[in-house]
Amino acid sequence: MRLAAVPVALAAVVAMTGCSKADSGGGGSAGGEGVAADATIEEYRAAFEDVDPIDLNFQVASPNPEAHASLRDREFAESLEEWSGGKITVNIHYAGSVAAPTEVPAALTDGRLDMAHYYTTYEPQEMPGFVDMTTSMVQAPSTPLVGEIVSHAALQEVSFNTPEIMEEFTSRGMHVINPANPNGNISMVCADERSTPADFEGAQIRGNAASHKVQVEALGGTITSVELAEGYEAFQRGILDCSLQSPATALAVGWLEVAPHVYFPQEQSFAPGPGSLVAGAKWEQLPLVAQQLIFDRQREYTSAEFFNALESVRETSDAASAAGGSAQYLDAESEVALTSANEGLVKGLEESENLDGAALNTAVKESIDKWTGISEELGYTDEGGFEDFASWYKGSEDFEDREYLQAISDRMFDEIILPHRPS
Structure with missing residues (x-):
């Protein structure tokens, strides 16, 4: 993996995303055989044997290569290279080095970027339905653990299930893989x-x-x-x-x-200000197996995103x-x-002019309630507050050890992301 120089400006995070469903990102692929959603690394490598090398430019969120958000994105990039048997090469560009936050859609369309984490709420005029959804998310609890889980899940679930929001991405040439990464509650x-x-x-x-x-x-x-x-x-x-x-x-x-x-x-x-994992014009040129791999690695990306958010809460008090x-x-x-x-x-x-606001509020509330219940079912509970978070949080401080977070990450992948996997 080649790493670009770290820029001084703040930035647009970019990450590759895309969707096979017409109402969830749209777009086709360059074809070829796909693999099952539960394919092993050996099966993926075998499927890539006859695939021509793929070079992808990926702009990430953080200006700091050692930040937790960078660990998340670097692991994602490295896993694409590893699981493809080296057929995919990912060039990482840090915060804003290729495109400023509001320039990301254009950069994805003209080919300067292939993957991006787009700061979606930076352009409320172009993404009004998405912004309405983030506003409705003030209904979510602001607790350190369950509130974090619920916010991530509800943002993603409601985004994927709201056609007006998905159309805002596709009409600007963006293909959605993960519609909302809040990077932590505000x-x-x-x-x-x-x-x-x-x-x-x-x-x-x-x-x-x-x-x-x-x-x-x-x-x-x-x-x-x-x-x-x-x-x-x-x-x-x-x-x-x-x-x-x-x-x-x-x-x-x-x-x-x-x-x-x-x-x-x-x-x-x-109100949260999440970004979105999106891909650009190159998405439709990728063989199906490459699109599927990018989607399937979202299982680990989600646990890394949770680590980023929760470990940051732990470190905030000390800092x-x-x-x-x-x-x-x-x-x-x-x-x-x-x-x-x-x-x-x-x-x-x-009274929203962008979508059915009453239906949106109901969808957000129902998703919050649903994922609150799932969190409890899986054993995630708030046993204290932000001020003493480090004393009761059970997750590891080691990025490589995310076992505690994998159960909720798997559930989110299976219920929210997997239905939109390219096929």
């Missing part, structure tokens, strides 16, 4: 401690989803759109007071050094403390304000 990091609603009054708060404006204003702050790559300096210069993003993102870009006060909602959720801050919950009055804002956001979706 937290707020602040340069100074903010323990009462008065502390948020007038604060400049960065958001990355359209609904964040409503949530920030409900807290008394003012929304700002500082670019991720400029955030560290903005905190240093006092231009930025707080920012909404996943703990994984805050860690990857080093923000806890300058914004070590981390806040999580206790009963509510900040915040080391920088003179802490991980804690929003104060009770701010929680009440956020609750009111979220109720208004969900209610407002009923």
Whole structure:
């Protein structure tokens, strides 16, 4: 695997994705024989013997090659090479080195990129149905473990099952394999401690989803759109007071050094700002077996994504403390304000011009309930909060040991992703 130089700009994550169903990504393949969904590595290598070498350019999410998100994407790339017997070569490009976040669809169409993790919520005008879905996701719980699992599952399930959302991808030349990777539930990091609603009054708060404006204003702050790559300096210069993003993102870009006060909602959720795993024009040129391999490796990609999100929560508390801050919950009055804002956001979706908002809210609620039950069935429970997460979380700190996360990853693959596998 060849690794490109790490750029300084923040970025569009890219990952290859695609779908065989007309309502789930569309597109055909260059043909050839496929393999069963449970094919072994030996069976895959045998199927690739007569396949010409394939070279893929893959832009990933993080600007930091050692970040958890990079481990996830690097493992995915390496596994494509390994399982294809070396017939697939993946060239990794880090955050924004080929295309800026909003340029990813064009780069996938014109061939600069073949695979990408597209920051879908960065373009609300082009992806309005998807953004509506992320807004409806404020119905999800904001707990460290179950909330994380439920958010991942519901985002993916509802995306795949909503034709208007899938059409937003296909109409722009993107082929979906994994429609939503939230990279972790959203937290707020602040340069100074903010323990009462008065502390948020007038604060400049960065958001990355359209609904964040409503949530920030409900807290008394003012929304700002500082670019991720400029955030560290903005905190240093006092231009930025707080920012909404996943703990994984805050860690990857080093923000806890300058914004070590981390806040999580206790009963509510900040709206997620997930990206999507997508492929471009080259997808239809790939033989069927290559498309299937990219799809089938999503089983491990999901467990790696969970590791990324959950290990970042574990590390956030330590990093915040080391920088003179802490991980804690929003104060009770701010929680009440956020609750009111979220109720208004969900209610407002009923008037959406992009899709049937009432049906969307129902689908999101049903998916949240379904995956909450599945999480409990598989033994995943919240035994504490964010502040003491490291003391009760049972997962390993070793990226190579994701056994604890594999049961839920397998269930999500089987129920959400597998039905859309190319065939």
